[in-house]
Amino acid sequence: MEELEVNHVDDIHEKLTQMIGQRVKVKANMGRTRVVERMGTIKTVHPSVFIVEVDERRGRKSRQSYQYVDVLTGTVELFDPETSEHLFTPLGNQLEEH
Helix, strand or coil, X not given: CHHHHHHHHHHHHHHHHHCCCCEEEEEEECCCCCEEEEEEEEEEECCCEEEEEEECHHHCEEEEEEEHXXXXXXXXXXXXXXXXXXXXXXXXXXXXXX
């Protein structure tokens, strides 16, 4: 099972590396029923995290970092901003489909 997760994290890392500079919609579950949705641009990818520059109020921007594991588990969801389709299927949902 652990090897499966590592392969998926690598897949997420690879796809996000190809998407640097593209806009995405980020939905992050911050715990305690707090969910944050933002639009932003993928700026950089690192071995265990990726950085999204998000649009804030009044034209300001901030940078948020997210872990690939959070994308894998569905804690952080990434969507195409135009179609609102998931860019990645969380691991739990993949197991249910099989």
